[in-house]
């Protein structure tokens with residue numbers, strides 16, 4: 163390696179966020195360069211849960227079948243209390259009825275998720291340059307000057323028009339923006355491991371075992387394995403992890419789980435970790451974007467960190483692709499920061515709530531007092547929907563809006579900015595404009611010509627209420643499956659408002 167080069171888009175890091183960004187960009191017709199410091203893909207379980215709302219976007223991206231084939235399906239999240247008498251089930255959250263085609267979490271090792279995404283990227287003509295580190299980034303007027311270093315020490319520089327920073331918690335891109343990961347670190351050190359155990363636990367869900375000595379979380383992985391979190395570790399337990407992972411896991415579980423309930427047979431990998439609640443104030447500047455752990459860290463009790471990195475990538479890819487085609491106004495790329503800040507902050511709140519519930523279960527095991535958990539059915543349903551990541555909404559974003567016919571009071575849910583309920587079936591990289599009822603034909607024909615190649619205009623199928631309409635009107639669905647604009651009629655005034663909306667962030671073609 164030596165000399166200099168150019169790239170329209172450089173992705174830094176081939177973790178889940180970077181790989182999905184590159185694969186999604188490729189699906190939208192943009193071939194990004196991807197550099198990854200590690201010489202080879204890893205083989206660690208790390209983050210394992212994929213949430214129902216993420217399965218929808220993986221379906222849009224064309225990889226869901228592979229994920230489903232490779233995963234265990236978890237339809238329940240259960241809490242057990244451990245005592246000398248054994249385990250007693252304390253609570254159970256069920257994903258059934260959450261309102262999506264896949265009412266379960268998928269559980270698979272992170273290396274397998276990354277392999278599926280890397281395969282998809284390769285199918286679409288892309289690839290990863292392994293063993294290449296970014297050592298510095300300097301902003302220029304029309305791009306970013308990036309210094310790269312290969313594993314053999316050779317250096318080269320690269321001019322990138324756009325940089326996608328997906329380098330994880332110690333992101334060099336974020337550092338180059340002078341942006342700290344503001345927030346806090348939860349007390350205590352925990353252990354994560356990929357284990358094979360003999361246990362009398364159902365494999366259709368995760369099990370949080372709360373005992374006076376701490377917690378053990380177990381969730382089934384393919385091949386009769388389990389991912390486990392154990393907390394909080396004493397200094398002696400942390401020290402033992404350095405000597406022998408197998409002994410450390412067995413001893414830590416033995417302290418927290420009553421005898422006879424579980425036997426550890428094998429430990430493939432184990433590591434100590436801390437949990438954080440952090441987010442950068444800026445997730446983007448003019449030419450740089452922060453995706454995944456580079457921009458935010460949430461408690462693993464939510465199982466949303468990897469997922470939210472995928473949602474970041476999904477949000478950015480179509481916008482950047484339109485920018486590169488010369489069809490975007492500045493508002494479009496600016497909206498990444500607005501929309502993902504709101505969504506990522508919501509993820510931090512939800513995962514913090516789940517974190518607190520787990521610790522409340524441990525406290526209850528210690529004190530014997532009942533654990534504080536949501537009891538009202540509507541609160542339980544809202545919590546399951548939130549942890550499923552089906553409640554992400556961009557309502558209020560500069561990229562969404564509505565036009566209400568005179569006399570229309572409010573719109574039923576879903577509202578502009580919400581996820582379109584049937585989005586999983588929408589695999590086109592273009593916007594979809596669906597109209598219901600009588601429409602002004604001339605204006606529709608004009609809209610079709612003006613937005614050709616970016617917006618498909620078709621009669622709506624299914625019920626208008628599914629699209630957020632009481633009856634007649636139009637719904638504009640963005641390429642990421644969120645509702646961009648709603649009108650409560652399809653007459654001249656409504657279609658003209660719709661055109662104004664599109665013109666606010668997209669550049670029309672010839673009409």
Ligand SMILES: Cc1cc2nc3c(=O)[nH]c(=O)nc-3n(C[C@H](O)[C@H](O)[C@H](O)COP(=O)(O)OP(=O)(O)OC[C@H]3O[C@@H](n4cnc5c(N)ncnc54)[C@H](O)[C@@H]3O)c2cc1C
Pocket residue numbers: 174175176177178179180197198199200208209210211212294295296297328329330331332333334354435453454455456462464465466467468469470471
């Ligand atoms: C114990 C534990 C359990 C978790 N469980 C879950 C879960 O069940 N579900 C979930 O959604 N999330 C979970 N998470 C969170 C999840 O692991 C992360 O959110 C996720 O890995 C972030 O992906 P990423 O691609 O943003 O970053 P990373 O996975 O950190 O990938 C970043 C990549 O960038 C590369 N890189 C870094 N710097 C450079 C550079 N300068 N040049 C080139 N390459 C570089 C790195 O080598 C790395 O491959 C868990 C986290 C922990 C700690």
